[in-house]
Amino acid sequence: MSPRAAHPHPPDVRQHLLDAALRAFAAHGYEGATIKLIAAEAKVAPGLLYHYFANKEALLTALFERSGALVAEAFITVAGIADPRERLAELLRVSARIVRENEDFWRISYGVRFQGAVLAGLGAGIAAQSAAFHATFVLLLTELGRPDPVTEAWLLFASLDGLFQHYILAPDTYPLDAVVELLITRAGGGAAAETP
């Protein structure tokens, strides 16, 4: 039927180009990664990118969509845990795992966050994802019977986000797991380890 591709290039070219863009954006930032550079990273001519994507920003948007799906999936899985205390703990652990396993993407995401005005389409998406995170935390903390779940959710979200950013800035040395576990104790436990 359709005279499908059968060229010297990889099987799914679109994904291949996205992977190259991911690496280039992560290494040089969105503005710093030129189309030529992305094309070189993919071992492809610059023009080809415009066969699969409308423009440079569409590359970025596609990356965010791919990752958004990943996060949503993880959230649904965790939502099945009955005990709220354990659900909270797992939510934080799973988030950390996603960040660790998609380091390049999160580097881009954090790098692009404060240029919302520049990248109009993205600002809304990021804000929505943030709101979802906060709302989830509010529900969870309410379920745990916390006195001020809204403020606590702000703090929890900020802590987690700051944590991930610090990890992304120094992935080789940052004690991600230890800090996440401490955050879980603080947020879910209620007793902040006054200890012996």
Place this chain on the structure above:
Amino acid sequence: MSPRAAHPHPPDVRQHLLDAALRAFAAHGYEGATIKLIAAEAKVAPGLLYHYFANKEALLTALFERSGALVAEAFITVAGIADPRERLAELLRVSARIVRENEDFWRISYGVRFQGAVLAGLGAGIAAQSAAFHATFVLLLTELGRPDPVTEAWLLFASLDGLFQHYILAPDTYPLDAVVELLITRAGGGAAAETP
């Protein structure tokens, strides 16, 4: 003595140009703020910027130096407080005040943080400031007799940083003071407000 200026333009032109650059960078990002735009913001011809600064990046560096001095000064003041619990509380409150009062600068700072590779000179400075923050927290938490001051310092620093970023992203609606006070309770109190 010094052949001071005496021209139609403002008294200290350098500071005036820096202020204009601050506003332009904050509004459009580092890459997005063109030399023309900064010059227009300062009501000055583009060429003049190169009389006071070597290039565009030097503008950014100067802004970081100006702010670094501000932070250092605040740290020294707070260091005089005897009671470590109160010192910690004041440190967080003062930091929040600095961020709130220099919103534009911190927007730039956070926006530029993940482009370390691009802006070579800055990466080191930011890293040093981060290290100083963490070290201060470690000392403080040690003084407070905490069991694992290093990990707790990482968490405290990440929480504070994440908090400030979330505030910068929504300064009009974010409950900065409430969350800071909650963080103080968590970090300094030891008891995480199990409450009535």
Place this chain on the structure above:
DNA sequence: CTATTGATTGAACGTTCAATCAATGTCACC
């Protein structure tokens, strides 16, 4: 074998930007 298709190339285009520089304006001092 020939026609048709869609993927792919890479040179070229128009625009934009940081940076330069010759020209002009303004003061300080004599």
Place this chain on the structure above:
DNA sequence: GGTGACATTGATTGAACGTTCAATCAATAG
């Protein structure tokens, strides 16, 4: 009131960017 030194201008430069497009290529269909 003339002179030298510096502040300031804004047109200009050259490089780099995202994007376009005519040409090429490999593969299938008839």
